[in-house]
Amino acid sequence: MSLVFIAPILLTYELGVLTLGPDSLRNAADVWGRQFLRLLGFGQYFLLPLLVCGVLLAWHHLRHDPWTIRRRVLGVMWLEALTFGVALLVLARLMGRFFEASAQDVLAAVATNTERSTWSKFIGYLGAGFYEELLFRLILLSGLAIAAKQAGLNRRGSLLTAVGISSVLFAAVHYRFELSLFGWTIGPQYGDTFGWFSCLFRIAAGLFFGCLFVLRGFGIVVGAHAIYDILVLLTS
Structure with missing residues (x-):
């Protein structure tokens, strides 16, 4: 059901990037994934x-879930994703008031490139919803939870640890910085200038998405992330 649910988001993003050409706004997590595959010789x-898609199908098979697609469930999933997307937007506004941030600071919590067309931003935000959740929740959060459990933590402790660490990393990669380690320089080449409000909100958003992933699954968190970004675009 998650695969069927996210299929329109993924297809629209990939086809949008192809049709936009040089004006496309490809998501950073998508770029990192493709660069990693190229390093392995797959381009x-x-x-x-x-x-x-293969991972989700394999996951479905290993869980022995039914292969029936229920339209009513899909409709409820979209409604749920919309509700959570609106809830995160409300949280952004409330945090903005609490920190006395300007409206521009609130909108900057999503890296809105004003030099791009509205359609290009829309496509980019769909990619953020899918590929950022793929990297930070499905891969990173799950991997951290497994590692924490292997280290001796119970299920709750491992999940809380994984949600916390993945949320901080989720916020960090949105900013430009460089780290030197054993002769290697790592860090995002593109990103925002660091700001306390945007950083704290992104950590809060990472916690929000992390809990949503644990409690409601991959499909819902992808939908909520994409809808939140699009709502920011529409209200900016």
Whole structure:
């Protein structure tokens, strides 16, 4: 059901990037995933989304879930994702008031590139909803939870640890910085200038998405993330 739910988001993003050409706003998590595959010798354009679909199908099979697609459930999932997307937007506004941030600071919590067209931003935000949740929740959060459990933490402790660490990393990669380690320089080449409000909100958003992933699953968190970003675009 999650795969069917996110399919329109993924297809619209990938086709949008192809049709926009130089004006496309490809998500950073998408770029990192493709660069990693190229390092392994795989440069096929659609390989990354196909791998994700394969992982979700394998997950479905291992859980022994039914293969029936229920339209009513899909409708409820969209309503749920919309509700959570609106809730996060309300949280952004409330945090903005609490920190006495300007409206521009609130909107800057999503990296809105004013030099891009509205359609290009829309496509980019769909990619953020899918690929950022793929990287930070499905892969990173799950991996951290498994590692924490192997280290001796119970299920609750491992999940809380994984949600916390993945949320901080989720916020950090939105900013420009460089780290030197054993002769290697790592860090995002593109990103925002650091600001306390945007950083704290992104950590809060990471906690929000992390809890949503644990409690409601991958499909809902992808939908909520994409809808939140689009709501920011529409209200900016």
